[in-house]
Amino acid sequence: MRIIFKTDYMQDLRPWKDGYQLSLYLILIALAVAAPFLIDVFFLGELTNVLIWALAGLGLMVLTGHTGQASLGHAAFLAMGCYANIILMEAGVPFMLAFPLAGIITGIVGMIVAIPALRLHGIYLAIATLAMSILVDDIIVLTDHWTGGVGGKFAPPVNVFGFMIDRWGTPTAFYYLTLGVTILVTLGYINLLRAPLGRSFIAVRDSEVSAQAMGIDVSRSKAISFGVSCAITGLAGALMGLFAGAFNNETFSVVISIQLLMMIVIGGLGSIHGAFFGAIVIGFLPQFLSISKEWVGALFGGSNVAIPGLEFGIFGVILIVFILFEPMGIYGRWLKIRTWFELFPFYRKDMFKRQKSYLKTERLR
Amino acid sequence: MSLLELENVTLKFGGLTAVDNLSFSVEQGEVFAIVGPNGAGKSTVFNLISRFYTPVNGKIRFDGHDLLKEKASSVANFGVARTFQNIELFEHATVLENLLVGRHRHRGSNFLTELFFTPSVRKQELQNRHFVEEVIDFLDLQAYREKRIAGLPYGVRKVVEVARALATDPKLLLLDEPASGLSVEETTDMRWWIDEIRRQMGITVLMVEHDMGLVSGVSDRVLAMADGARLALGTPSEVQSDPAVIEAYLGKAS
Amino acid sequence: MDTLQLLISGLANGCVYGLIALGFVLIYKATESVNFAQGDFMMLGAFVTIGLTNAGYMGLPFWVAVPISIVIMAILGYLLDRFVIRLMFGESQTAVVILTIALGFVIRFVAGVIWGHEPQSLQNPFAGKEVAFGGLVLGMEDVAVIVVTILLTWGLYEFFNRTKLGLAMQGASQNQLAAYYMGVPVKRVQGFIWALAGGVACIAGILFAAKGAVDPNTGLLGIKAFAAAVIGGFGSLPGALAGGLIVGVIEPFAARYIAAGYSQIAPYALLLAVLIFRPHGLFSQVRVKKV
Numbered sequence: 050m051r052i053i054f055k056t057d058y059m060q061d062l063r064p065w066k067d068g069y070q071l072s073l074y075l076i077l078i079a080l081a082v083a084a085p086f087l088i089d090v091f092f093l094g095e096l097t098n099v100l101i102w103a104l105a106g107l108g109l110m111v112l113t114g115h116t117g118q119a120s121l122g123h124a125a126f127l128a129m130g131c132y133a134n135i136i137l138m139e140a141g142v143p144f145m146l147a148f149p150l151a152g153i154i155t156g157i158v159g160m161i162v163a164i165p166a167l168r169l170h171g172i173y174l175a176i177a178t179l180a181m182s183i184l185v186d187d188i189i190v191l192t193d194h195w196t197g198g199v200g201g202k203f204a205p206p207v208n209v210f211g212f213m214i215d216r217w218g219t220p221t222a223f224y225y226l227t228l229g230v231t232i233l234v235t236l237g238y239i240n241l242l243r244a245p246l247g248r249s250f251i252a253v254r255d256s257e258v259s260a261q262a263m264g265i266d267v268s269r270s271k272a273i274s275f276g277v278s279c280a281i282t283g284l285a286g287a288l289m290g291l292f293a294g295a296f297n298n299e300t301f302s303v304v305i306s307i308q309l310l311m312m313i314v315i316g317g318l319g320s321i322h323g324a325f326f327g328a329i330v331i332g333f334l335p336q337f338l339s340i341s342k343e344w345v346g347a348l349f350g351g352s353n354v355a356i357p358g359l360e361f362g363i364f365g366v367i368l369i370v371f372i373l374f375e376p377m378g379i380y381g382r383w384l385k386i387r388t389w390f391e392l393f394p395f396y397r398k399d400m401f402k403r404q405k406s407y408l409k410t411e412r413l414r
Numbered sequence: 415m416s417l418l419e420l421e422n423v424t425l426k427f428g429g430l431t432a433v434d435n436l437s438f439s440v441e442q443g444e445v446f447a448i449v450g451p452n453g454a455g456k457s458t459v460f461n462l463i464s465r466f467y468t469p470v471n472g473k474i475r476f477d478g479h480d481l482l483k484e485k486a487s488s489v490a491n492f493g494v495a496r497t498f499q500n501i502e503l504f505e506h507a508t509v510l511e512n513l514l515v516g517r518h519r520h521r522g523s524n525f526l527t528e529l530f531f532t533p534s535v536r537k538q539e540l541q542n543r544h545f546v547e548e549v550i551d552f553l554d555l556q557a558y559r560e561k562r563i564a565g566l567p568y569g570v571r572k573v574v575e576v577a578r579a580l581a582t583d584p585k586l587l588l589l590d591e592p593a594s595g596l597s598v599e600e601t602t603d604m605r606w607w608i609d610e611i612r613r614q615m616g617i618t619v620l621m622v623e624h625d626m627g628l629v630s631g632v633s634d635r636v637l638a639m640a641d642g643a644r645l646a647l648g649t650p651s652e653v654q655s656d657p658a659v660i661e662a663y664l665g666k667a668s
Numbered sequence: 669m670d671t672l673q674l675l676i677s678g679l680a681n682g683c684v685y686g687l688i689a690l691g692f693v694l695i696y697k698a699t700e701s702v703n704f705a706q707g708d709f710m711m712l713g714a715f716v717t718i719g720l721t722n723a724g725y726m727g728l729p730f731w732v733a734v735p736i737s738i739v740i741m742a743i744l745g746y747l748l749d750r751f752v753i754r755l756m757f758g759e760s761q762t763a764v765v766i767l768t769i770a771l772g773f774v775i776r777f778v779a780g781v782i783w784g785h786e787p788q789s790l791q792n793p794f795a796g797k798e799v800a801f802g803g804l805v806l807g808m809e810d811v812a813v814i815v816v817t818i819l820l821t822w823g824l825y826e827f828f829n830r831t832k833l834g835l836a837m838q839g840a841s842q843n844q845l846a847a848y849y850m851g852v853p854v855k856r857v858q859g860f861i862w863a864l865a866g867g868v869a870c871i872a873g874i875l876f877a878a879k880g881a882v883d884p885n886t887g888l889l890g891i892k893a894f895a896a897a898v899i900g901g902f903g904s905l906p907g908a909l910a911g912g913l914i915v916g917v918i919e920p921f922a923a924r925y926i927a928a929g930y931s932q933i934a935p936y937a938l939l940l941a942v943l944i945f946r947p948h949g950l951f952s953q954v955r956v957k958k959v
Contacts, residue, residue, distance in 0.1 A: 058540055058543045058544070058547075059540075061510075061543070062536065062539055062540065062543070119762045119765070165940075165943075165944040168944075169943060171761050171762055172702055172761055172762065172765060173898070173943060175762070175765060176894060176895070176898055176939070176943070177939070177940060177943045179891065180895060180936040180939045180940050180943075181936075181940065183891070183932075183936050184933060184936050184937065184940070187929065187932050187933045188933075190929060191929050191933075237529050237530075240528060240529055240530065240531040241528055241529060243531070243539070244523060244528035244531065244535055244539065245517070245518055245521040245523060245528065246525060246528050247528075248507075248511060248514055248515050248518065249515070249518060251504060251506070251507050251511065251515075252504050252507075252515045252518075254504075254506075255503070255504035255505050255506055255507065256502045256503065256504055256505075258466070258498070258502055259498065259502040259503070259504070259578075260504075260515070261464075261466075261486045261487050261490075262464055262486075262489075262490060262495070262496050262498075262502075263490055263495075263515050263516055263518050263519070263578070263582060264487055264488070264489075264490030264491050264518050264519035264582065265487055265515070265518055266485075266487040267487065273525065303891070307769060310766065311766065311769070311770065314766055319506065358776060358777045358780045358781075358785075358884065359777065361773045361776070361777060362773060362774055362776075362777025362778070364770075364773060365770040365771065365772070365773030365774040365777065366770075366774055368766070368767075368770035368773075369752070369767060369770045369771065369774070372756070372763055372766060372767045372770070373752070373755050373756070373767075376759065376763060
């Protein structure tokens with residue numbers, strides 16, 4: 050049983066609770082930095098992929114996890130970030146400028162999108178964003194003059210502080226680029242969450258009326274949340290494009306939007322950890338499946354049969370199990386296990402019990 | 415000049431007149447209670463002051479500002495805080511976080527300083543925490559500081575809501591049925607707190623309440639309402655003995 | 669005449685969208701949640717019927733297979749409610765949406781494993797026959813689709829607004845606790861609604877597979893049908909059909925009169941326009957939360 054004695058308000062203001070927790074995070078970062086020396090190129094690529102998904106997940110987490118606005122259309126913003134980055138680079142803007150600009154442009158577009166979206170609630174917002182995602186897919190095809198349409202575009206190597214980085218030639222450098230961006234974004238996210246803006250997001254999520262009564266401009270908070278969320282997602286999109294090497298409208302189809310939302314639900318809505326946990330599931334599921342298929346194949350002496358749609362099927366089952374039995378996601382489960390150990394033997398089953406309420410409609414008829 | 419003034423305020427929902435040509439004013443430093451049967455429009459008056467509803471005519475002035483020119487989220491910035499009849503807390507946040515949201519109107523930082531958590535933001539957050547801790551001390555919420563609202567008992571939630579309103583450092587506190595659903599002991603505590611809020615903190619209190627014991631115990635003046643209109647206004651004992659009020663509660667003697 | 673032909677085929681397509689949209693609205697009306705797997709239900713219904721009828725599978729007569737598959741799908745709908753959705757009682761709307769999206773993934777996977785990924789069409793007595801109205805030549809399937817859809821919508825509308833059970837269902841969604849107190853068996857009502865939605869989805873699937881071909885990804889049509897339901901105003905059965913028809917007609921016309929690429933875009937652009945200007949659909953039913 051570990052007890053934290055609080056003697057100073059700074060303890061609650063810092064991102065970590067005590068030295069023990071800080072050292073855990075530092076070890077994690079050290080491991081991430083050392084990763085290229087510990088694993089081979091293939092798994093390094095997989096790890097890079099996980100980080101990019103985590104970054105996209107962080108973007109959606111701002112909007113859905115912390116502001117409570119479900120979006121089924123974030124692939125549109127991934128696409129926007131990706132195309133903005135590449136088009137700017139093709140126009141001669143250096144990567145170090147084009148990359149943040151891509152994020153900012155996507156963020157601004159997100160805020161503009163938010164203006165009509167502010168009037169929509171819950172399921173209506175989800176469907177509007179879904180429609181937007183489908184539209185963006187088609188718009189990319191229609192504006193093939195800039196986007197290359199179905200033929201797509203190829204990502205050039207990028208110049209970071211004089212190093213030429215490209216996904217295949219220098220996978221280690223590309224990994225560090227991704228890791229750096231992810232860590233910086235995560236730190237910024239943590240800062241926002243412990244400041245008034247982050248709290249206003251949570252307030253809007255949990256009760257719009259009382260947020261208003263506390264002096265929070267709900268529309269403004271939602272618009273800012275959209276902006277931050279889309280900016281982060283745009284950065285993830287830019288990296289995703291560079292990582293893929295070649296991309297077209299299908300790289301950012303509506304399925305990616307749905308997958309992204311599912312991912313943060315599995316990871317755990319409303320926590321930064323959740324985005325990372327979810328990305329790990331999404332990133333390593335295909336590998337895990339192919340390995341287990343080999344096992345099963347070896348066990349029964351059969352050959353390796355490819356089952357189309359298996360990934361999505363398994364993914365769907367995992368998601369259903371989580372929503373039914375652990376709505377707080379992997380992070381929620383982890384919290385419970387941690388609390389169990391910390392409080393041993395005083396853990397009670399109802400410590401994380403949630404209130405269920407009877408449904409009362411807001412419809413008139 | 416009165417702190418809060420309502421002048422000939424009328425609100426209609428479709429054909430129903432929820433508030434009918436209502437005028438009253440609340441003076442600085444008093445505890446003012448609104449009583450009346452269910453559906454008399456008491457909570458609606460609160461929602462008008464909070465700018466959730468816009469009256470068809472009339473004026474609402476607070477501390478020299480015309481509230482009808484402002485949007486709902488600006489009302490708090492003038493120093494009006496409120497609680498809700500059916501508790502509206504931030505369910506998935508802790509008590510501490512709920513109270514810190516109350517500090518939002520004193521926010522001096524902006525997006526960029528918060529993104530980098532500059533020393534000025536740090537200082538502001540420490541000040542916020544100091545203020546919130548005083549409220550926690552005042553309302554005896556120490557034991558619940560780190561608990562999520564979702565698991566708290568009803569009585570505690572009621573107190574947390576008052577605490578969140580106090581955290582905004584208001585001039586006027588609107589309490590919508592602060593004692594409803596509370597046990598006798600909890601009601602006694604609430605009564606003591608309302609008294610202290612006025613006496614010690616100098617905050618004007620406007621409350622809607624059914625518990626006449628609490629109303630006559632703490633309030634200086636009482637407004638009785640029925641069908642959206644004013645029935646009587648005066649000291650608690652005056653209002654309780656007013657024939658129109660008795661009639662509204664007990665029906666016409668035949 | 670050409671335009672008319674286009675209109676009729678658009679209407680027939682729209683009817684299928686409308687039928688799926690009907691399923692959305694049924695579940696929404698009674699449980700206030702949205703079943704995003706409705707399109708996948710439709711696809712599954714089509715495959716079940718194909719499995720029963722087509723020569724390559726069981727080869728039952730068409731008119732025997734149809735009622736059996738409708739019953740199978742209804743039972744499936746009921747079981748789904750009983751063992752999955754009911755566990756979500758009291759959870760948020762969005763959680764149910766995400767759950768049903770995941771369910772759609774699973775249904776598509778299962779259908780792919782059982783029936784493969786090749787498009788298949790349903791062997792039916794209408795195939796290839798034509799009906800002539802004046803100078804207009806219509807496919808028999810198109811006529812059947814339109815007739816069945818209109819009858820079904822009318823029947824459901826009457827059921828919801830005239831029968832005691834129908835009214836109980838609406839009550840169950842608007843205030844669960846109050847409905848309990850008034851003696852409405854809320855859980856049983858919900859099970860019944862899911863069964864009904866399963867049956868309607870199966871009919872939509874049969875009509876769809878008779879007109880064209882289905883493969884597991886046909887289930888994604890549900891998204892378009894959902895757009896139709898929203899355009900028509902959620903919670904209104906005739907509205908759902910109207911929305912479906914609008915979407916069905918707008919597609920071929922956009923392709924014809926603007927450019928081929930726009931037939932995909934048109935329904936969603938319309939949906940966004942509706943959501944922006946009438947945030948709750950054309951027939952608004954939502955009011956602001958009371959405090």
